[in-house]
Amino acid sequence: MSLDKGVRTNGGARIGVYVCHCGTNIAATVDVEEVARFASELPGVEVARDYKYMCSDPGQELIKQDIHDHNLDRVVVASCSPSLHEKTFRDATADGGVNPFYFQMVNIREHDSWVHRDVEAATEKAKDLIRAAVRRVRHHRPLEIRRVPVHDEALVVGGGIAGIHAALTLANAGKHVYLVEREPTIGGHMAKFDKTFPTLDCAACILTPKMVSVKAHPNITILSLSEVTEVDGYVGNFEVTVKRKPRYILEDVCVGCLECIEACVYKKGKVVDEFNVGLSTRKPIYIPFPQAVPQMPVIDPETCIEFKSGKCKKTCVEACGDRGAIDFTQEEKLEKIKVGTIILATGFKTFDPKRIPYYGYGVYPNVYTALELERLVNSAGPTAGEIVLRDGSKPKTVGIVHCVGSRDENTNIYCSRVCCMYSLKLAHLIKEKTDAEVYNFYIDIRAPGKAFEEFYNRVAEEGVHFIRGKVAEVYPESGGNGRVVVKAEDTLLGGVMRKIPVDMLVLAVGLEAHADAEEVRRMFNITCSGEGWFMERHPKLAPVNTFTDGIFLAGACQGPKDIPDTVAQAGAAAAEALALIDTGYVELEPNTAYVKEEECSGCKTCVPLCPYGAISFREDTKKAEINEVLCKGCGVCVAACPSGSIGQNLFEDDEIFQEIEGLLAHG
Amino acid sequence: MADERKREFEPRIVAFFCNWCTYLAADLAGTARLQHAPNTRVIRVMCSGRVDPQFVLEAFAKGADGVLIGGCHPGDCHYQEGNYKALRRYNLLKRMLKDMGIEEERFRLEWISASEAERLKWAVDDMVEKLKALGPLNFEVPREDFAGEESVA
Numbered sequence A: 001m002s003l004d005k006g007v008r009t010n011g012g013a014r015i016g017v018y019v020c021h022c023g024t025n026i027a028a029t030v031d032v033e034e035v036a037r038f039a040s041e042l043p044g045v046e047v048a049r050d051y052k053y054m055c056s057d058p059g060q061e062l063i064k065q066d067i068h069d070h071n072l073d074r075v076v077v078a079s080c081s082p083s084l085h086e087k088t089f090r091d092a093t094a095d096g097g098v099n100p101f102y103f104q105m106v107n108i109r110e111h112d113s114w115v116h117r118d119v120e121a122a123t124e125k126a127k128d129l130i131r132a133a134v135r136r137v138r139h140h141r142p143l144e145i146r147r148v149p150v151h152d153e154a155l156v157v158g159g160g161i162a163g164i165h166a167a168l169t170l171a172n173a174g175k176h177v178y179l180v181e182r183e184p185t186i187g188g189h190m191a192k193f194d195k196t197f198p199t200l201d202c203a204a205c206i207l208t209p210k211m212v213s214v215k216a217h218p219n220i221t222i223l224s225l226s227e228v229t230e231v232d233g234y235v236g237n238f239e240v241t242v243k244r245k246p247r248y249i250l251e252d253v254c255v256g257c258l259e260c261i262e263a264c265v266y267k268k269g270k271v272v273d274e275f276n277v278g279l280s281t282r283k284p285i286y287i288p289f290p291q292a293v294p295q296m297p298v299i300d301p302e303t304c305i306e307f308k309s310g311k312c313k314k315t316c317v318e319a320c321g322d323r324g325a326i327d328f329t330q331e332e333k334l335e336k337i338k339v340g341t342i343i344l345a346t347g348f349k350t351f352d353p354k355r356i357p358y359y360g361y362g363v364y365p366n367v368y369t370a371l372e373l374e375r376l377v378n379s380a381g382p383t384a385g386e387i388v389l390r391d392g393s394k395p396k397t398v399g400i401v402h403c404v405g406s407r408d409e410n411t412n413i414y415c416s417r418v419c420c421m422y423s424l425k426l427a428h429l430i431k432e433k434t435d436a437e438v439y440n441f442y443i444d445i446r447a448p449g450k451a452f453e454e455f456y457n458r459v460a461e462e463g464v465h466f467i468r469g470k471v472a473e474v475y476p477e478s479g480g481n482g483r484v485v486v487k488a489e490d491t492l493l494g495g496v497m498r499k500i501p502v503d504m505l506v507l508a509v510g511l512e513a514h515a516d517a518e519e520v521r522r523m524f525n526i527t528c529s530g531e532g533w534f535m536e537r538h539p540k541l542a543p544v545n546t547f548t549d550g551i552f553l554a555g556a557c558q559g560p561k562d563i564p565d566t567v568a569q570a571g572a573a574a575a576e577a578l579a580l581i582d583t584g585y586v587e588l589e590p591n592t593a594y595v596k597e598e599e600c601s602g603c604k605t606c607v608p609l610c611p612y613g614a615i616s617f618r619e620d621t622k623k624a625e626i627n628e629v630l631c632k633g634c635g636v637c638v639a640a641c642p643s644g645s646i647g648q649n650l651f652e653d654d655e656i657f658q659e660i661e662g663l664l665a666h667g
Numbered sequence B: 001m002a003d004e005r006k007r008e009f010e011p012r013i014v015a016f017f018c019n020w021c022t023y024l025a026a027d028l029a030g031t032a033r034l035q036h037a038p039n040t041r042v043i044r045v046m047c048s049g050r051v052d053p054q055f056v057l058e059a060f061a062k063g064a065d066g067v068l069i070g071g072c073h074p075g076d077c078h079y080q081e082g083n084y085k086a087l088r089r090y091n092l093l094k095r096m097l098k099d100m101g102i103e104e105e106r107f108r109l110e111w112i113s114a115s116e117a118e119r120l121k122w123a124v125d126d127m128v129e130k131l132k133a134l135g136p137l138n139f140e141v142p143r144e145d146f147a148g149e150e151s152v153a
Helices: A032-040 A057-070 A082-095 A109-113 A119-137 A161-172 A203-216 A259-263 A305-309 A315-323 A370-377 A419-434 A452-461 A517-524 A563-583 A636-640 A653-664 B002-008 B022-031 B053-061 B082-099 B117-134 B144-152
Strands: A015-020 A045-051 A074-079 A103-107 A146-149 A153-157 A176-180 A220-223 A226-234 A237-244 A333-339 A341-344 A367-369 A397-404 A437-442 A465-468 A471-476 A484-490 A496-502 A504-509 A551-553 A585-588 A593-595 A615-618 A623-626 A646-648 B013-018 B040-045 B066-071 B107-111
Touching: A015 A032, A015 A057, A015 A119, A032 A045, A032 A119, A045 A057, A057 A074, A057 A082, A074 A082, A074 A119, A082 A103, A103 A109, A103 A119, A109 A119, A109 B022, A119 A653, A119 B040, A153 A161, A153 A333, A161 A176, A161 A203, A161 A220, A161 A563, A176 A226, A203 A220, A226 A517, A237 A341, A259 A315, A341 A517, A341 A563, A367 A370, A370 A419, A370 A504, A397 A419, A397 A484, A397 A496, A419 A437, A419 A452, A419 A504, A437 A484, A465 A484, A551 A563, A563 A585, A593 A623, A636 A646, A636 B082, A653 B013, A653 B040, A653 B053, B013 B022, B013 B117, B022 B040, B022 B066, B022 B117, B053 B066, B053 B082, B066 B082, B066 B117, B082 B107, B107 B117
Parallel strands: A015 A045, A015 A074, A074 A103, A153 A176, A153 A341, A176 A220, A341 A551, A367 A504, A397 A437, A397 A504, A437 A465, B013 B040, B013 B066, B066 B107
Antiparallel strands: A146 A585, A226 A237, A237 A333, A471 A484, A484 A496, A593 A646, A615 A623
């Protein structure tokens, strides 16, 4: 080989090659016996076998036994993606007494048998890939796993029920948690709900005690009105910058008496109240809802007279008196925190029904979103729990349109999972509180949870009407009485067009990823699905992990889910984070770059290339030096070095050249 | 006759996929059973910025009909900016390869994120289709634009 830069090792390797059937996952498309036979004839291969499940105990045992019996010093396993079982087989190799990095994995499932149907072509591909691995593995060098300590604090981003549950779980296990919340209070969407399906227990009754526990917990630091702006570092050692927006209230001085709100020069609410989704007004100094945590007011500088003109009588300051908790001079500040693991629990936003104009939201006053109705039903809401129209009258007929912004190729193709059930819940509550006739316009009722179907039956028995059909149009009833007519095809009546006038129309809006999900995901270096939901590492086996070690997912930021699923996932994410912290260290791939000092000419090409500042130029030796602790193993400097004097463990030039030649050395 | 041979021709593509985006997209294509042309052979690197131009030259020299590099979208690199380094090298190398008589279609750089299995399928199928139309890489064939220079020499 002409371009040999790495340290040559063991020309006369003794290699074992194992071709996995993966049941029929591989064997149905790749002629595994033929591939094993082919491998047995490759130079250096002592033994080549095919086996039903290499990842099973007997499969791993086979490797260990062969290492012993045939004195193997290299192992190649052709099976699934290395993201699944590379570690399994490295461990098996190590258990057999061979350095775990004398192992190479070949992906003949995800990259071969699962994506091709032509047996001949798939078998050829498997052979090429194995030939490449066999040639590569001869050049492997023994390496050691790097261990770095894990900082024992955690960061939870998002203070909804997912973040609250995750933070409490970690805190109860004795770990210190920073809980970052963008809003002035924790609680998230759940704090806005009245009842929860299917049990109808009051959302506030089950949520607020948890919120109080968060506040009271000595191991939790709540950073409200805060956002993460920068994430540095890596698993076990993240350095996170948090932007803390001013509350204009000194958090450690305020006792939450709320007298300042009472004293505000505005005697009545003046500004649209975000917490009540615009159904009421608040003052410029306000508390989002009575049980808010932290239990203290916040001043909105956009509307406060003192901020706008500087000429307010400042009755709020007067009311606060000697305590002096109000501080108009507070400024936004950046705080740096160091954590070992991060749980993302950033939640969702509801679909904006204005995107489907024919439902008339924002045009006809009596068309509401389901979230608005949640506030109306809520006894702590703008109408103290009375379901009334904007003119104050009680509705006698209510329509609920399902799948608004879900299961629709013009908006979102996915099912939002919660709308059927919350629609049934709202139907029940409307019936209970107003005795109105309730019409559900649905595509399918999806009730696939514990006691969900039973709840559906109960609501149906209560006399709620179900019309199976998509709503085609919503238009005002003639006469200007404020009612709207819902026009929908009833597919269970053979497509009869129904026109049902209702006093109130509720749109069961779906769940969407936050508008800034893309920025958040970039900041945390994780991936998103096309819809903006954060991607889990594996849909089944690593549902709370991400591809970035040490960062976990909880709740609806990963995809629409209901409260029980969210809490379960938050617990799982906390357990993963806990396992990491309690282990105390993480093992890092030994794929760092290093300078071959005798070959380095000191040209400094590499120095500015490293985004982590891991490369420095030593004035005394006139050579580059790589700090192994800072190096993350991308290999950019290796490819850039004009004299080939930088090597990369696990991805040495000679290893890759051998792989290239192996792939192409057929026939 | 020549046409028939061209139809049977199966291009060999060496693909360098980054560990964090494109390799995972190829894994996802597998999980989703997204069938695509069996002509690529993937070499996993941690970052598209690890792809040394010599790897590409070596692949062509050893008989590859095409080389495909797959990395994270600009701004999404797991290592902040390795993919930009890959892009710069790609642009330079592409010009060099052209001068060496290697057609542009034979060397591609694609940004494919971990969730874009469809895009991976498209990139592979599209490249295979173009290479099939082009035929095997053949260094022997003199290029038109070189003919003039040769006569001067």
